[in-house]
Amino acid sequence: MKIFDSPKFFRFLPVALCLLFLTSALQAVAVPAPPESGSKLSIADSTYRQVITEGSKSLSCYLNYPQGSAKIIPDFENNAAELEKLDAFIRQVFRDSLIYVDSIRLTGYCSIEGSFTANERLAKTRALGFKTYLDNEYELSSRYPIRVSWIAEDWDMLRKLVEESDMRYRNEVLNLINNVDVFQGREKKLMDLAGGAPYKYMLKNFFPALRRVEITVNYDLRRILEEKLHTKLSQEEFEAALAREREEALAEERRLAELAAMEESARLEAERQAREAERLEALRIAQEEARLQAQRRAEEEARIEAQRRAEEEARIEAQRKAVEEARMKKKEARKLYPIFALKTNLVAWAGVVPSDVASFKRTTFMPNLEGEVYFADRWSVSASALYSNWEYSGGEKFWGYTAYSAEPRIWINGNGLFRGFYVGLYGQMGDFNRQENRDDTEGAEIMTNYTGDYWDAGLSLGYMLSLSKHWCLELNVRGGYRSASYDKYTRYIAPDHIYNYDDNLPGKKNQFALTGVRFNVVYRFGRGRR
Incomplete structure (x- = not known):
């Protein structure tokens, strides 16, 4: 006899459907399990704290190019050191597969000397060239969205460097930067100021810092928090979770800072005690040295007295040889x-x-x-x-x-x-x-x-x-x-x-x-x- 022909099947069918419905409902409202102990997505991890509090990470690369070129040559001037710093930055940013990246922004900058059009073209080509280098080395475009931008003349950075310096004619330079338009002869007025002395100082000390390419990695904070909490978040839930995580991260940073301050205080106290012990030892050595010096002085006085007696005896002997010495003196006089x-x-x-x-x-x-x-x-x-x-x-x-x-x-x-x-x-x-x-x-x-x-x-x-x-x-x-x-x-x-x-x-x-x-x-x- 088939089971569907049995009256018992129809008698228990409503009960089975009810149990199936309750099971589905409980699964739908179940609270997600907490992350495993020791997960890197925790406040205890410094990388996670930095990602949650800042949301992005940036690096400036000061690369050198041959005249008129936008291609990055690794062994040109100091490029090897800058690219090594870039490689360490990228490997640090992407070493944790749980720290998700939302997008990457590349920005090229030029210094102010020369025409604005030429600087804009150079900043653009070098920013695009930097993107090409990153794609060739790390295949970033195939993994993340990349936005490329450029700034022809980085006057904001120059203003910041001048404000933080103690250079001569500082206030006059800031006045020209703030009140003369770029296209109304700002650079020309800077070159004429005080016979060109401030401009030459900035050319040597500030302009190299303006020529750079910046890479900024923006993290996908929503996905990171959903990964940690094992659940999808609405916008309100995401903002609340982010605020909570940031508060906990800042509290952890304060705790670690206090701990570091305590350790530093203990270290300074240990150093103070060590210095005091050294001072006491130096005092003991100085006293011993003074005793030995007095002993040596007495011995030296005795030696000098013996030498004086010997010299007196030698003088008497010299008088006896005066005739012989007179003869030799006449010969040696020549x-x-x-x-x-x-x-x-x-x-x-x-x-x-x-x-x-x-x-x-x-x-x-x-x-x-x-x-x-x-x-x-x-x-x-x-x-x-x-x-x-x-x-x-x-x-x-x-x-x-x-x-x-x-x-x-x-x-x-x-x-x-x-x-x-x-x-x-x-x-x-x-x-x-x-x-x-x-x-x-x-x-x-x-x-x-x-x-x-x-x-x-x-x-x-x-x-x-x-x-x-x-x-x-x-x-x-x-x-x-x-x-x-x-x-x-x-x-x-x-x-x-x-x-x-x-x-x-x-x-x-x-x-x-x-x-x-x-x-x-x-x-x-x-x-x-x-």
Whole structure:
């Protein structure tokens, strides 16, 4: 017999339908289960707190481009470091699959120099180029909506940087930015202000911060909260849940800040106690040192007294040998055993400096002074200083140069007279500032400055020729390794304005070269006998 033909089936059918309806209703109104313990979607997780309180996360990339290019080249200038920072940012933002992203916004910015049209085109192409790079590296467009925008000239950021600085003419600059329209000559007025000094300061210190691309990640807060609460939320429920989560996140941040303050206070107290222990230990050491110093002083006084007696005995012995010493004195009077010498380099006074391995160039006179100390019959140490800071060639050129040098020497003849050949090991350092002027075809003046510092070290070979008991001539040649770091500045000076081009082109030059030729006039102090 079929079950549907049974009277019992029809008797229990209403009861079964009622049970099915109640089960469905209970499922529909069931309260969602709380998230598992330890889920990253909790107030205890710092990333979750940041997402809930801020709703987005941004990063500014200061990328460099070849002239006129919008393509990102990873190994161009400092791009590698900026792209590494970008990669860390993206990996941090997307490392948690439960932190949902709603959209991504890319904004390109340019600084204010140049025309507005060119800056707008450059900001746009570089923003789009940044999007292309992100798609190639991370396939962002296939995963999230991306909005691209650009700002031709970031005057708001420039205003902020000026307001926060202590630059000269700060108030005048802010007045021009706030009251002169961009298309009514704002930049031109800034360039003319105070002879261009504020503009050049901003060009060097502020403009690089304006050239950037910003990436902003906007989180899907509704989806994050629904994921945490395991339920769909209406707009009112979402706003209430978001307010509650933000309140709890801020409370947690305050708790953690208080905990950190307590830990910092404990650390400072421990440091204070450690400093006090160090102070007491230092006091104990100082007292012990004072005791030892007094003991050493007594021993030194005893030694001096013994030395005095020995010197007195030596004096008496010297009187006995007076006749012999008189004879030796007459012989030694014709010699000078030098102790110290003063010198000056005639080559530097003539303004001649080595420019390469086997070439020289003429600048302006360079005052210099050198001293040398002699000891142990065949050893000496020489130290010199040189300074120049003058225009020459009718004001068309400028030569600023300093040199500080030290050189220990060993003399071939170890007879204590310090004549003839010697070999030295030298080290030298200093800085330089060279300017050359020239006129272009339009009659304007172009000034090129090379300014920087250098150091060199190597071997020297010299010869000391005695002219009299005290006067000598010395020839010294130096060669070795030289390292120079410099900045190149080129300025174009028109009759009524100054414009800078190639404001700062850093360079570095390392080479083995002839680093110095000295022809010294020497006066030596010493004694006629040993």
